[in-house]
Amino acid sequence: MMTDMYRVGFILIFQLPLMLWAQDWHTLEGRVVDSNGEPLHYVNVMVDSMGTSSNTNGNFSLTLKQGVHQIKFSLIGYQIETKTINIPTKAPLLIVLQQTAQQLEDVVVTATRTNRKLDDVPVPVTVINDEQIQRMGALRLNEVLQEQTGLQMTSDHGTGLMMQGLPSEFILILLDGEPIIGRTAGTLDLERLSVDNIKQIEIIRGPSSSLYGSEALAGVINIITKESDEGFHLGVRSRVRSFGTSDVGINTGFKTEKFSTHLFLNRLSSKGYDLNESTISQTVPPFEAYTINPKFSWDITDAIKVSLNSRFYTEQQENQFEINQNAESFNISEKGKREDWSIMPNAEILFNDRHRLNIRSYTTQYKTEMVLNRQNDGSLHDADFFNQLFNRSELQHDWYISDQHILTLGLGRTYEKVEATRFDGLNIFHANYGFAQHQWSPDERFNIILGGRFDTHSAYASRFSPKIALAYSANKWLKAKASFGGGYKAPDFRQLLLNFTNPVIGYTVIGSNLIRERIEQLQNEGRISAILIAPSTMEQIQAEHSIAFNLSLETSFNDRFMSSINLFRNEINNMIDTAPIAIKTNNQNVFSYFNFDEVVTQGIEFNSSYRHSASWEISGGYQYLDSRNLEDVEAIKNEQVFRRNTTTNQTELVRLTDYGGLPNRSKHSGNFKVFYKNMMYDFDVALRWIYRGRWGTGDNNGNGLIDASSEFADGYSLINIALNKQLYGQFRMEGGVNNLTGITHPFDPSLAGRIWFIGLNWQLN
Amino acid sequence: MINFKKQFLSIVGISCLVVMSCENEADQSPEVPLEVQIANDIPADPNAERGAPPSFTFYDLESGTVLTKSDSNSVQWDLAFSGTTILINGGTSGPGLGSAQLVEGIFDNLASAPADGYSVDGQNGFAIPTGSGNGWYNYTGGSVPINAILPIPGRVLMLTTGDGNYAKVEILSYYEGNPDPSSQAFIDQSSRSAARYYTFKFMVQPNGSINF
Numbered sequence: 001m002m003t004d005m006y007r008v009g010f011i012l013i014f015q016l017p018l019m020l021w022a023q024d025w026h027t028l029e030g031r032v033v034d035s036n037g038e039p040l041h042y043v044n045v046m047v048d049s050m051g052t053s054s055n056t057n058g059n060f061s062l063t064l065k066q067g068v069h070q071i072k073f074s075l076i077g078y079q080i081e082t083k084t085i086n087i088p089t090k091a092p093l094l095i096v097l098q099q100t101a102q103q104l105e106d107v108v109v110t111a112t113r114t115n116r117k118l119d120d121v122p123v124p125v126t127v128i129n130d131e132q133i134q135r136m137g138a139l140r141l142n143e144v145l146q147e148q149t150g151l152q153m154t155s156d157h158g159t160g161l162m163m164q165g166l167p168s169e170f171i172l173i174l175l176d177g178e179p180i181i182g183r184t185a186g187t188l189d190l191e192r193l194s195v196d197n198i199k200q201i202e203i204i205r206g207p208s209s210s211l212y213g214s215e216a217l218a219g220v221i222n223i224i225t226k227e228s229d230e231g232f233h234l235g236v237r238s239r240v241r242s243f244g245t246s247d248v249g250i251n252t253g254f255k256t257e258k259f260s261t262h263l264f265l266n267r268l269s270s271k272g273y274d275l276n277e278s279t280i281s282q283t284v285p286p287f288e289a290y291t292i293n294p295k296f297s298w299d300i301t302d303a304i305k306v307s308l309n310s311r312f313y314t315e316q317q318e319n320q321f322e323i324n325q326n327a328e329s330f331n332i333s334e335k336g337k338r339e340d341w342s343i344m345p346n347a348e349i350l351f352n353d354r355h356r357l358n359i360r361s362y363t364t365q366y367k368t369e370m371v372l373n374r375q376n377d378g379s380l381h382d383a384d385f386f387n388q389l390f391n392r393s394e395l396q397h398d399w400y401i402s403d404q405h406i407l408t409l410g411l412g413r414t415y416e417k418v419e420a421t422r423f424d425g426l427n428i429f430h431a432n433y434g435f436a437q438h439q440w441s442p443d444e445r446f447n448i449i450l451g452g453r454f455d456t457h458s459a460y461a462s463r464f465s466p467k468i469a470l471a472y473s474a475n476k477w478l479k480a481k482a483s484f485g486g487g488y489k490a491p492d493f494r495q496l497l498l499n500f501t502n503p504v505i506g507y508t509v510i511g512s513n514l515i516r517e518r519i520e521q522l523q524n525e526g527r528i529s530a531i532l533i534a535p536s537t538m539e540q541i542q543a544e545h546s547i548a549f550n551l552s553l554e555t556s557f558n559d560r561f562m563s564s565i566n567l568f569r570n571e572i573n574n575m576i577d578t579a580p581i582a583i584k585t586n587n588q589n590v591f592s593y594f595n596f597d598e599v600v601t602q603g604i605e606f607n608s609s610y611r612h613s614a615s616w617e618i619s620g621g622y623q624y625l626d627s628r629n630l631e632d633v634e635a636i637k638n639e640q641v642f643r644r645n646t647t648t649n650q651t652e653l654v655r656l657t658d659y660g661g662l663p664n665r666s667k668h669s670g671n672f673k674v675f676y677k678n679m680m681y682d683f684d685v686a687l688r689w690i691y692r693g694r695w696g697t698g699d700n701n702g703n704g705l706i707d708a709s710s711e712f713a714d715g716y717s718l719i720n721i722a723l724n725k726q727l728y729g730q731f732r733m734e735g736g737v738n739n740l741t742g743i744t745h746p747f748d749p750s751l752a753g754r755i756w757f758i759g760l761n762w763q764l765n
Numbered sequence: 766m767i768n769f770k771k772q773f774l775s776i777v778g779i780s781c782l783v784v785m786s787c788e789n790e791a792d793q794s795p796e797v798p799l800e801v802q803i804a805n806d807i808p809a810d811p812n813a814e815r816g817a818p819p820s821f822t823f824y825d826l827e828s829g830t831v832l833t834k835s836d837s838n839s840v841q842w843d844l845a846f847s848g849t850t851i852l853i854n855g856g857t858s859g860p861g862l863g864s865a866q867l868v869e870g871i872f873d874n875l876a877s878a879p880a881d882g883y884s885v886d887g888q889n890g891f892a893i894p895t896g897s898g899n900g901w902y903n904y905t906g907g908s909v910p911i912n913a914i915l916p917i918p919g920r921v922l923m924l925t926t927g928d929g930n931y932a933k934v935e936i937l938s939y940y941e942g943n944p945d946p947s948s949q950a951f952i953d954q955s956s957r958s959a960a961r962y963y964t965f966k967f968m969v970q971p972n973g974s975i976n977f
Contacts, residue, residue, distance in 0.1 A: 530889040642918040651918045699905065702918050702946075
């Protein structure tokens with residue numbers, strides 16, 4: 001750097017006399033390189049209204065008028081560099097562009113629980129950084145994930161998602177490495193999570209139970225929140241949207257040499273919307289949500305670092321609906337409240353270069369409350385609550401044995417407490433676990449991971465989850481990755497604890513934890529007419545578990561064109577479903593939960609991106625998905641499945657070619673994105689097209705599986721456009737439209753039609 | 766909509782056959798091939814009140830008619846309907862020779878009834894089991910069309926009647942007017958036609974043989 005400055009100085013002084021004789025127009029030549037001295041292609045070189053870009057060798061040339069000029073050098077992923085040059089100058093100009101933080105930080109933690117370069121990780125990982133999130137104008141996590149290849153959003157007791165054909169209950173969602181609790185019917189509502197304080201989202205595909213235990217069966221999504229940079233910063237971002245939606249977020253904090261703090265505050269409210277005018281209830285009711293996210297960290301010494309992260313969230317919503325009971329109809333007011341909080345103290349001790357010890361504790365609570373009142377007299381119609389407390393303490397030791405070997409060992413214990421209207425009493429569970437992982441890089445071409453985790457639990461059988469992964473770099477542009485792993489998902493609360501009798505039909509469902517005592521109780525009350533399965537012969541319920549393979553090829557022909565293909569197959573055994581265990585004297589069944597179904601999901605995911613120049617970038621993705629219940633396939637092969645043909649009203653055999661797989665899965669889905677950045681006027685536009693092909697909704701011809709065209713919902717396309725414009729200094733403006741064509745869909749209530757948005761961002765650094 | 770129309774026409778068509786077969790029955794001639802008959806909208810306690818004892822509709826397959834309650838102690842009735850429960854005239858349910866079993870197959874292709882394997886209604890359950898997936902129907906629960914009782918296609922009730930004749934029955938619908946469950950009118954619960962109305966097709970062999 002210094003030598004460059006001297007050189008420029010030298011040129012300016014010693015070539016001054018030449019300039020006196022020079023003509024009006026002169027050629028300026030130069031070269032742009034990165035901090036490693038590698039030439040940079042397609043760097044935008046702008047002088048006043050003229051511009052050019054660097055060639056493959058990083059060289060450029062411009063013809064300029066005599067005099068002083070400001071030259072601006074820019075390239076996506078690099079910090080903008082401005083030079084003042086006095087023309088003419090004979091010596092070529094050398095410009096060094098520094099990579100922006102994101103580019104340097106393409107380090108992922110989720111795949112191995114150690115910081116590794118994305119390139120070195122042998123499992124399929126997607127990283128979404130804050131810049132990409134900002135470009136989209138997204139408010140909540142579901143909006144970001146919806147635009148990723150292979151992820152499909154679902155609406156079932158909240159907005160969930162499908163990954164590799166597996167639903168929310170099989171996807172672990174972490175916030176700064178700790179699991180977020182609070183699922184309803186398996187769905188963790190992604191709308192609880194604001195994206196305004198996210199530094200990076202890491203998506204790991206394929207099972208990671210070998211590191212994370214339960215739920216990490218289809219994959220893991222880790223949300224890593226922002227930390228403060230040096231000094232003080234304050235940012236305020238406010239946005240308004242259609243449907244009376246408004247969002248205000250504040251990110252602030254400071255960092256000194258030893259101490260760092262970050263505070264995030266967010267308020268989101270909406271008037272909601274109604275897609276069905278014939279009912280008094282709204283499809284999405286009005287709501288108001290607050291998030292507070294304080295973080296502190298303190299480097300006590302060079303070797304000891306402590307931190308405390310916390311989160312507080314509260315949300316309220318109101319709705320109304322009509323019910324019919326005994327030929328009378330009532331209007332009911334519904335008031336719902338949802339809260340969660342968590343604290344995560346964390347200590348990191350570096351004994352020396354080789355040993356790192358991480359001690360952490362995580363306590364979190366999730367609560368919901370719902371009150372239903374009759375509108376005519378205000379009397380209580382029904383009330384419901386759910387209260388879950390979760391604590392986990394964990395010790396992790398990373399041993400950097402040599403450049404080639406990293407060994408990670410961990411031990412942990414969890415405590416969980418659940419109380420709810422539908423469950424009897426207060427329920428307490430304990431679990432212990434240990435995990436080990438060895439990362440081995442025999443040479444520059446190979447990266448190997450071997451790992452496993454053992455989990456014991458007080459309410460279901462113990463599990464061992466293995467993982468093997470291998471990456472091989474054939475050459476500079478081709479890399480292959482293969483991984484094999486086991487995943488599992490613990491039985492959920494309702495599968496263990498439910499004690500429910502349908503008031504209208506009269507059947508009973510009992511969780512596996514209670515089945516013996518409840519059957520005994522029903523027998524003593526004389527309400528059982530027949531036992532179908534003796535509770536004493538029932539085995540302890542097992543976790544749903546899977547084995548999965550992922551095989552991928554990644555190519556990057558140069559910095560501009562990248563492409564990857566991933567083949568996956570998940571085989572899930574012991575899927576939990578209900579089956580009758582006894583018949584009651586009212587001729588209705590008593591159901592309990594059993595392990596029986598076997599399910600396979602498999603497919604191909606394809607991603608590609610191309611950076612045409614500093615201004616243009618396009619990318620696309622596609623997923624083909626095949627999903628099947630093996631029992632259904634077997635029954636079809638044995639000619640045991642029939643359907644009623646709606647045209648002929650005749651019963652006919654269902655053939656394997658009619659079989660539509662598991663519900664809610666789209667066989668085809670994809671996206672196409674164009675990003676344009678204008679260097680001259682400092683604005684950017686992100687245009688995204690998201691496609692979801694048709695998917696099975698449910699059986700309507702009585703055979704319990706999807707086989708007829710009327711059992712599919714139509715596919716749809718979404719077009720989202722966002723625009724960002726830097727205003728004077730600290731202000732940035734954004735605006736755009738989501739769902740441009742205004743699509744609504746009877747099977748996807750989250751599609752509300754066209755949504756306009758506009759926002760203003762003020763950033764003080 | 767087109768499907769619905771076609772279905773309606775086919776129901777009308779089959780109903781005509783039923784009328785013809787009723788006329789033919791007067792001959793009592795054994796040479797006449799057996800006809801598939803259809804019973805439309807047989808009520809199965811549609812106005813049931815919660816907590817009240819179930820009220821059954823008694824049906825005679827041989828005559829294709831609904832009987833009065835006073836016939837419930839006779840051997841004349843063959844099937845009795847209340848909600849999703851179907852009784853046969855045998856065991857604890859009636860004085861007749863009725864028994865039943867479920868077989869899988871296409872109604873028209875089942876050329877004979879099984880010789881054995883029948884059971885009667887008893888303390889430990891009915892010959893035609895109740896509960897979703899156990900007997901003649903699936904309950905859709907939360908999947909579209911929600912909260913619907915749909916007959917399992919290909920599940921045929923093989924019966925002996927109160928008089929001891931063999932018969933086969935396939936339930937077609939649990940809703941008034943045999944609506945198309947994939948139609949929007951059915952999917953929307955507020956416009957769905959009333960439940961607890963059976964439409965079923967059946968065939969009786971009056972000569973005591975197991976062959977249809």
